[in-house]
Amino acid sequence: MAAACGLTAAATMLPLVLGGGSGDGARPGGRPLAQAPPAKAPGAVPAKAETCTDPEASLQPSSADGPTIDRIKKAGHLVVGVDQNSFRWGYRDPATGRLDGFDIALVRAIAKNILGSESKVTYRAIPTNQRIEALQEGKVDIVVRTMTVNCERIKQAAFSTAYFQAGQQVLAPKGSPITGYNDTLKGRKVCTATGSTAYDALKAKSYGAVFADTATAQRTVPNQLDCLVKLQLGLVDAVVTDNALAAGQAAQDPAVDLKGDPFTTEYYGVATKLGNDDLVRRINQVLVDYRKGGNESPWMKAYRRWLAADLKGITGPPAPKYR
Template identity: 45%
Template sequence: MRNARSRTLIAAAALVAGLLGAGGSAAGAGGAPALAPAAAPQSEVEADTCDTAASLPPRQEAGAKIRKIRERGAVVVGIDQSAYNWGYRNPLTGAIEGFDIDLAHAVAKSVLGDPAKIVLRTVSTAHRIDAVKNGEVDMVIRAMTITCERKKDVAFSVPYFRVSQRVVVPKSRHVRTVDEAMRGKRVCAALNSSSHTELKANSRGAAEIRTPDNQLDCLVLMELGEVDATLTDSSLAAAQVAQDPTVELAGESFQYTYMGVAMNQNDTDLVAWVNQVLVDWKANGWQSSYDTWLKASMGAPDPYRP
């Protein structure tokens, strides 16, 4: 059996060496160790200043963007390759795999008739919106939460997952509450992530806030003893706990929201197309991907269905 902590260290070494790049596609099972499931989101998503679940009606008509993708012969998708079970590079095979990657292949199959006709381009958390706006990718499928502020810059699909904010800490701290985990402590959140935004609005007494480009960097910083806690969304928090048995979830869930696919606001035909893909995938595909990648670390799927 592969050692979970070694997977983290292999990924960390690749980050330091600057080796994490574009490319690859994958399939296969993610053997995450079983553990107590993350606290489930509430039955209602907390109110925001807009309807974060709203998007264009699902429709599959080949407009300008779909025609461009078909002429190119591949869908270019911005992804993560350091989020265990969501989008990560398998250190043994080199393949990029996970729940988000399954969705990316479903989009490619729908648009081009072949799930392999895809370019997986790694983008950092901090660069996701710019990558969409600048046309570097056709879309971002990267555990990206939908917020009203982000909807000013990019278009989102309908939600495909429900999440909340969670705190991850080293087990050696023996922490029981969010306040205990964060007050007076060094807290990490990925730059420009929803967790970073949450900390700017309410630091919860953190003595210092570190904001690296990616959430895996926060896990590495905790392992090195350079930060005391990580704030991230519940999906990635569960991934960190599954990846490294020396850390655990602390305290309650808060700030409930959704995840969606981010696209350029001008690409309305693509947004509507992806929404139809999600209708079909939720009916046939979402559950099997959840069982493969997330069930062992997150438990029953119902709390996370949008």
């Protein structure tokens, strides 16, 4: 557990850079499957991705340029909102100081396609609850941050096709009486991130868990990894988050593990500002190429490098849906 806390602390050293740009989106001067669906628990609450007709269906792919692509090329770099704290997904490796992970690998592929180099990226670390704001205010061009596509969010941002399938699950200490997303949560202190689909799920059906903020115990946090710290310190009894993220946290701390089965089905997409249709289509073309090649596709190579040790049995990415 001490080692896990050490990695957590090291990963959070990068200062938040959400602000600092002008309101018109001016940039900083420097450059710096078919996947098997997760098992569902009896009585599972459907994820928001299932409460309306295919919110993850996106625009047809295209390699054509457009006004957004032209602006990015003129600037010479892609500004991307990412996580720096999610082990295996988007984290700053304390040994190298380099941002790495499954999401970061996809960012590099997008930058290489648009700008000809995977290094032409300005990374901005943004909290979970500021992803939409960062897009709407023009602070970033895209967000690649384990962001679930759902019916509410497609009103606020434009999304690519799905690049990963996940589900909400409970993380708790190995000796905990909590067995999953069920009545064993009653009266237990549960942590989740504000603005996350986990928070929405608990709000809809909490099983008696105590998860909202109070004057004495903050159980909703801006960054999801803060929940692991609270769990390690004994300030909460469990965490509810995407199983993809929770698997990385369990890999950091052998004293905790995933409980029960995933109780939602969710899809991660690359997000951009509403109206940036040329950028959405270009990213979808990148994803077409990223999925190609079967077991030797860039997607599968990234999966084997970053996720296979903790999320076993995945045979490929979710199939894209178009509208």
